[in-house]
Amino acid sequence: MDTIYIERAVADHERTQRIVARYPSARCIPIERFGDVFNAPAQNFRTQKQAPALLLAQKHGRRVLPTPPAYHIGGKHNFYFSHMLNCVYDCRYCFLQGMYRSANHVVFVNFESFFDDIVTECSRHTEPSWYFSGYDCDSLALDPITGFVDSCLDHFQTIPNACLELRTKSTQIRPLLKRDAMNNVVVAYSLSPEPVIAAEEHGTPSLAQRLEALSKLQTQGWRVGLRFDPILQADNFEALYGSFFQQVFDSIDMQAVHSVSLGTFRLPKSFHKRIVKLYPEARLLATELEQQDNMLSYPAEVESYMMDFCKTRLHQVIRPDQYFPTRPA
Amino acid sequence: MPPTTCLVTALSSEARPLIEHYSLSRQTWSGRQLYANENCLLLQTGIGKLNAAAATGALLQAMPDIDSIINIGVAGGKDPKGSIVLATTIVDAGSGKRWYPHLPPVRCLPGALSRAVRTLDEPNMAYQAGSVFDMEAAGIFTAATARMDLSRVHSLKVISDTPGQPFTELNKKEIPGLIKLLIGSLDALMLHLQQSNHGPHASPTEHSTSCLNILFDELIQQCHHTTSDRHTLHRLLQRYQAIAGSLPDSRLVSRAATAASLRRQLQAEICAKPLIY
Numbered sequence: 099m100d101t102i103y104i105e106r107a108v109a110d111h112e113r114t115q116r117i118v119a120r121y122p123s124a125r126c127i128p129i130e131r132f133g134d135v136f137n138a139p140a141q142n143f144r145t146q147k148q149a150p151a152l153l154l155a156q157k158h159g160r161r162v163l164p165t166p167p168a169y170h171i172g173g174k175h176n177f178y179f180s181h182m183l184n185c186v187y188d189c190r191y192c193f194l195q196g197m198y199r200s201a202n203h204v205v206f207v208n209f210e211s212f213f214d215d216i217v218t219e220c221s222r223h224t225e226p227s228w229y230f231s232g233y234d235c236d237s238l239a240l241d242p243i244t245g246f247v248d249s250c251l252d253h254f255q256t257i258p259n260a261c262l263e264l265r266t267k268s269t270q271i272r273p274l275l276k277r278d279a280m281n282n283v284v285v286a287y288s289l290s291p292e293p294v295i296a297a298e299e300h301g302t303p304s305l306a307q308r309l310e311a312l313s314k315l316q317t318q319g320w321r322v323g324l325r326f327d328p329i330l331q332a333d334n335f336e337a338l339y340g341s342f343f344q345q346v347f348d349s350i351d352m353q354a355v356h357s358v359s360l361g362t363f364r365l366p367k368s369f370h371k372r373i374v375k376l377y378p379e380a381r382l383l384a385t386e387l388e389q390q391d392n393m394l395s396y397p398a399e400v401e402s403y404m405m406d407f408c409k410t411r412l413h414q415v416i417r418p419d420q421y422f423p424t425r426p427a
Numbered sequence: 428m429p430p431t432t433c434l435v436t437a438l439s440s441e442a443r444p445l446i447e448h449y450s451l452s453r454q455t456w457s458g459r460q461l462y463a464n465e466n467c468l469l470l471q472t473g474i475g476k477l478n479a480a481a482a483t484g485a486l487l488q489a490m491p492d493i494d495s496i497i498n499i500g501v502a503g504g505k506d507p508k509g510s511i512v513l514a515t516t517i518v519d520a521g522s523g524k525r526w527y528p529h530l531p532p533v534r535c536l537p538g539a540l541s542r543a544v545r546t547l548d549e550p551n552m553a554y555q556a557g558s559v560f561d562m563e564a565a566g567i568f569t570a571a572t573a574r575m576d577l578s579r580v581h582s583l584k585v586i587s588d589t590p591g592q593p594f595t596e597l598n599k600k601e602i603p604g605l606i607k608l609l610i611g612s613l614d615a616l617m618l619h620l621q622q623s624n625h626g627p628h629a630s631p632t633e634h635s636t637s638c639l640n641i642l643f644d645e646l647i648q649q650c651h652h653t654t655s656d657r658h659t660l661h662r663l664l665q666r667y668q669a670i671a672g673s674l675p676d677s678r679l680v681s682r683a684a685t686a687a688s689l690r691r692q693l694q695a696e697i698c699a700k701p702l703i704y
Contacts, residue, residue, distance in 0.1 A: 127516060128557075138527060140526075140575070141577055141578075148623070332702050332704045378662075379669050381702070385670070385702060386697070
């Protein structure tokens, strides 16, 4: 990190001080509100992505939000929260590229405010409620800097009717391995075939590394989830995803997996347009997509075939109650 | 290829050492003070943010190939005289508007201090820690960011006046010597801008873009294309290039008699290209 923007309101926050101390040669720039930098016009997402700045800020307003209807893994009450905005990885299919003007990383250092809101939300429900971290960021990738996982797990330990999903592609699992597994936490990995990772998921750990991390977590008793989303269309689709699933099945105890979700590539139309402007040469964005409502996705018959193929493979090794399609099959 | 970086100064005493150092020669352009060599331009705008905005805006309108602007000049501040300052924030003191340039890595300009640059309408002696004064940067940023993004516009200053030696005591003959102090940092900044424009993560190469544009221009001459047709055709060519790794054979696609048939042909060819991971 070369540049750290710090909201004046959190300049003295203990977490701010700790993060800044990790980067003694970084230039620290005081700001009033992170939005002044993050939402400014005339930014170049693509350039920033190569050397993003870090913004340390306080999250105001609603911190815990309901998830979209299909975004769940079996719970009745589902919410997401984002202690960070943006991701260290550079996946060409990621909606964040189309959502934000900036590729800089925002860390909201007031984790405790999120946790307070989660407790408040929990108290509204008699059944367990689910909280998804990793919707607007990778839950683990920046953990050595933020220390989010320890804070979050300490908190979730005290509210057993709240369940947490940490969604990631990262192998930064040390804070998880250092502690006892928790029954109300699912560590969910986004997985793709290695050729897809190489072509579209720039800067991410390889499939083998992710599977190794998953295996370690499973061995230590952590509940893990597998997220096959987005599935990408290819002319070698069957061979690509057939061997990929086999590699996953050979590495993980599939019966012990908490949940498996599946979805094909899709993007809101406006996001797709913005991402095409950023990466006109991207092969993934050049494929044939159709518009359904405001979403662009593969033609219905293609999507249906892809979902059926994957579902059939998955159902050979998992139970129906483990399966959560994010797109109807 | 015309130069794509433009240095912008207010005063002739700021411009002169740069003109000498980079061997720039005077250009004839709209009565403005413009200098150039094969690598860069220098625009001298005159004092004040309005002059700076007007001259920068006019230049960018006339020369749209310019893709980066570096404001060079003297500034007042609490840091020692001769300190080099890279602007982290530009503040228009009049309107309160701010700009945050996307800064190069610290290692690029090791000697430069990181400071906010406050653009004032009148000279001022209320020097503040953490920021420096100038009279042009906000004008230059106003004009430049209308045409380019914040990673391509920077302001590099040298401290000329301080609380101990305020601007009223500044001998203008000192300015060229002060500007010479920042030439090393300026070279580093220009190199960074050049590399970030052509590095491995830069946008599609000029070559591939220009090949696509040549074919596009050729095809739209063949038959009538509405504005919407042109946008669609351009994107179809980009998609073709992305999937096939090359452009379609111009002899084949140029046989299409209408814009619609050309699009259909390209669409069919794109769908027929294998997509293998």
